Amino acid sequence: DIQMTQTPSSKPASLGERVTISCRASQGINNYLNWYQQKPDGTIKPLIYYTSNLQSGVPSRFSGRGSGTDYSLTISSLEPEDFAMYYCQQYDSSPTFGAGTKLELK
Amino acid sequence: EVQLQESGPGLVKPSQSLSLTCSVTGYSITSNYWGWIRKFPGNKMEWMGYISYSGSTSYNPSLRSRISITRDTSRNQFFLQLNSLTTEDTATYYCTRYYYDGYYPHYFDYWGQGVMVTVSS
Numbered sequence: 525d526i527q528m529t530q531t532p533s534s535k536p537a538s539l540g541e542r543v544t545i546s547c548r549a550s551q552g553i554n555n556y557l558n559w560y561q562q563k564p565d566g567t568i569k570p571l572i573y574y575t576s577n578l579q580s581g582v583p584s585r586f587s588g589r590g591s592g593t594d595y596s597l598t599i600s601s602l603e604p605e606d607f608a609m610y611y612c613q614q615y616d617s618s619p620t621f622g623a624g625t626k627l628e629l630k
Numbered sequence: 631e632v633q634l635q636e637s638g639p640g641l642v643k644p645s646q647s648l649s650l651t652c653s654v655t656g657y658s659i660t661s662n663y664w665g666w667i668r669k670f671p672g673n674k675m676e677w678m679g680y681i682s683y684s685g686s687t688s689y690n691p692s693l694r695s696r697i698s699i700t701r702d703t704s705r706n707q708f709f710l711q712l713n714s715l716t717t718e719d720t721a722t723y724y725c726t727r728y729y730y731d732g733y734y735p736h737y738f739d740y741w742g743q744g745v746m747v748t749v750s751s
Contacts, residue, residue: 525691558737566744568724573737611675615736618690619677626673 526550526614530622536630541602545625547612549593556616557595559588562609562624571610572597602627632656634725634742641748642715648747650710652725659683659706663728663735666699666710668721669744676721680728680735681708715749722746 527550537543547557559572570579572588575595585600599606607629612622638650652664665680679689681699689697693712701708712719722744728735 556736560738566722568738568741568744570729570737570739573729579739609673613675613677613737618688621675621677624673624675 526553526617526620528612528614528620528622530612530625532625533623534626534628536628537602538630539602539604543599543602543627545597545610545612547590547595547597547622549595549614549616552592553614553616555591556614557588557590558613558615559586559597560611560613562611564608599627632727632740634727634740636723636725636742636745638723638745638747640746641750643751644716644749646715648710648712648715648719648749650723650725650745650747652708652710652742654706654708654727657727658703659701659708660703662730664701664708665726665728665738667724667726667738667741669724670721678710678712682735683730717749720747720749 529548531546555575557575560568561571562568571582571586575590576588587598607627610625633655635653642648661683663680663682666678669675679699681687681701687699696713698711724744725742726738727740729737729739
């Protein structure tokens with residue numbers, strides 16, 4: 525199994541703040557990295573696929589980058605609806621997820 | 631619009647089997663790939679497996695001896711069976727659709743709302 529180390533586990537942040545969440549894979553994953561958002565009501569949706577591709581309908585304040593083993597999700601300016609859980613997921617091999625990051629209002 | 635809805639028991643006894651149904655509307659399960667993912671208390675997420683448009687399956691190696699994913703194309707439903715349950719299988723179970731570009735299933739683009747399953751005597 526490829527292990528995904530996601531940091532931070534929680535992040536207090538303010539409206540309008542720029543935040544970055546990181547994921548490090550235990551081995552290279554060839555950019556096969558996706559990001560998801562889970563809202564407090566349990567709804568899960570994809571944000572970014574294949575490292576940097578924005579899912580249709582997702583605001584442009586979300587962006588992804590990375591290569592090799594290191595990947596990141598950036599939200600350029602936090603909006604109220606962005607306070608949620610975020611997960612990275614690799615699919616270079618049998619899919620595995622990061623442990624999640626809870627974005628909280630400071 | 632593609633919609634997925636899980637259904638099944640909320641409480642199962644240890645050593646018993648879990649059977650869940652995912653009902654899909656707005657898209658045929660004879661296209662794409664369809665998967666099951668679970669989220670444990672404490673937020674860890676685990677991919678369980680998928681069934682493809684052709685009926686082929688792939689499972690998480692950690693579950694391979696206990697899991698089966700099947701489908702009923704006439705009802706546009708697919709199913710999860712997980713055997714020999716323990717309390718560690720307590721989780722919220724989600725059914726998903728993969729985004730498939732014709733070459734490779736890439737990511738989970740549609741998710742059900744999830745069904746919480748508790749394993750307890």
